[in-house]
Amino acid sequence: MPHVVTQPCCGDASCAFACPVNCIHPTPDEPDFATAEMVYIDPQACVDCGACVRACPVGAIKPAERLSPDEMVFVELNALFHADSDVGNGLESPTRPPQAPVPPVVRLPERERLDVAIVGAGPAALYAADELLKQRRVCVRVYDRLAAPHGLVRYGVAPDHPQTRSITGLFRQIESQPGFSYRLGVELGTDVTHDELVETHDAVVYATGAPLDRRIGVPGEDLPGNATATDVVAWYNGHPDHVEAPLDLSAEKIVVVGNGNVALDVARIVLSDVDTLARTDIAEHALDALRSSQVREVEILARRGPAEAAFTVPELVGLLHHDDVDVVVPQRELLGGDDAKSRLLREGTDGEAAPGRRRIVLRFLTAPVEVLGEDAVTGLRVVRTRLETDALGQVRAVPTDEHDVITTTTVLRSVGYRSAPLPGVPFDPVTHRIPNVEGRVLAEPGGDVLPATYVVGWAKRGPTGFIGTNKACSLETVNHLLTDRTAALLVPAPRRLGA
Numbered sequence: 001m002p003h004v005v006t007q008p009c010c011g012d013a014s015c016a017f018a019c020p021v022n023c024i025h026p027t028p029d030e031p032d033f034a035t036a037e038m039v040y041i042d043p044q045a046c047v048d049c050g051a052c053v054r055a056c057p058v059g060a061i062k063p064a065e066r067l068s069p070d071e072m073v074f075v076e077l078n079a080l081f082h083a084d085s086d087v088g089n090g091l092e093s094p095t096r097p098p099q100a101p102v103p104p105v106v107r108l109p110e111r112e113r114l115d116v117a118i119v120g121a122g123p124a125a126l127y128a129a130d131e132l133l134k135q136r137r138v139c140v141r142v143y144d145r146l147a148a149p150h151g152l153v154r155y156g157v158a159p160d161h162p163q164t165r166s167i168t169g170l171f172r173q174i175e176s177q178p179g180f181s182y183r184l185g186v187e188l189g190t191d192v193t194h195d196e197l198v199e200t201h202d203a204v205v206y207a208t209g210a211p212l213d214r215r216i217g218v219p220g221e222d223l224p225g226n227a228t229a230t231d232v233v234a235w236y237n238g239h240p241d242h243v244e245a246p247l248d249l250s251a252e253k254i255v256v257v258g259n260g261n262v263a264l265d266v267a268r269i270v271l272s273d274v275d276t277l278a279r280t281d282i283a284e285h286a287l288d289a290l291r292s293s294q295v296r297e298v299e300i301l302a303r304r305g306p307a308e309a310a311f312t313v314p315e316l317v318g319l320l321h322h323d324d325v326d327v328v329v330p331q332r333e334l335l336g337g338d339d340a341k342s343r344l345l346r347e348g349t350d351g352e353a354a355p356g357r358r359r360i361v362l363r364f365l366t367a368p369v370e371v372l373g374e375d376a377v378t379g380l381r382v383v384r385t386r387l388e389t390d391a392l393g394q395v396r397a398v399p400t401d402e403h404d405v406i407t408t409t410t411v412l413r414s415v416g417y418r419s420a421p422l423p424g425v426p427f428d429p430v431t432h433r434i435p436n437v438e439g440r441v442l443a444e445p446g447g448d449v450l451p452a453t454y455v456v457g458w459a460k461r462g463p464t465g466f467i468g469t470n471k472a473c474s475l476e477t478v479n480h481l482l483t484d485r486t487a488a489l490l491v492p493a494p495r496r497l498g499a
Contacts (some may be wrong), residue, residue, distance in 0.1 A: 122151020
């Protein structure tokens, strides 16, 4: 039986380089592993050796005979994307160019000591620490303002996704290595400054993510009744800054603007059976609030069509197999495509929900125009869109003259994230990132490199990719840090913690 990919791709192509028969690839229209949503294994070429399982850093690959009933759909999907492929048996497909090899880790001289501070304790931070600790005589201190580490994995992954959260097992292995330590409950700008970190460490790496939501940019967005999906996720995951419920659970209907994985997570959790949620590690305060929830419907709005949907295939598969909720797509005429998402929605949804059932309505080609209400949200005015392909081949959603009003008292925005400025650290207000070149921080956008200062993760590249994508991102930055040290571009710290 072949092996099967069941989760979003990590972006570092470890599985592909481990595969002896070259049978693992993205789809033909996504030839780059670094940006592909998923990769797929050719079932005809797979020799069932298991090398990819050992190489995958996020546990996304399984033997077909070990799939759960809900995961069996990935057998068909993996076969679908290789049906007409020449890939396999060591041959390279002409539509999928060879991938650049994973860069080796730069080596420090054996007697060289290196102390590095990492600000932030999420996946990018831990991956960076792991690469650094492969060197001798390296000490890594991870600083975070919260009392518990792991960032996005702890506070951003839905509680009913234990497989995704299982990556904390890898994090614990990293934390157990000699030279690793935490400084938790320490806030940059309040308890320690950038200059103090540079004075006590040879280098500082920022891994602070993108904690702020992007705005929709329509009138009425600040009325009571508006909230963010990120706040809801933090609330049900027990983030200490989000104890109070950020949304009205007494309403029957909630509208979510945006259709990424977070939007689907929020809709699924809010509508799930409470007794089922009680068997997860959802926060107790959220569980208590959901016991009295009156929400029966969550409508999710997408500017573009099903094929261009922002949610991933694994997230959609999980939603379609959810026993507590019906998934409804009223616009059946939009589901005729051969892409994986259209196929799954066509086969796994109806045009309307069964009477009495809680439901998630996926409404495509719909964009918000105005949040309605005087003192609080009473509805959302939307416009129908149509798709156009621009000169660069990019699909764009263009507004039409067709308007509609959706009645609701709660609007959640889930249209992306942006990084927040850090005290004493350069910040680009246009890109909402720490300005950098391949992880080396710049004193200002387009300016000179800032000595001994680096960045990884979403604060470096923007809010793109998945948890495992941070592995290759962190390796790139760490290699530059180590190169700078071997080239004597890093001045040893004037004083060291504990020295």
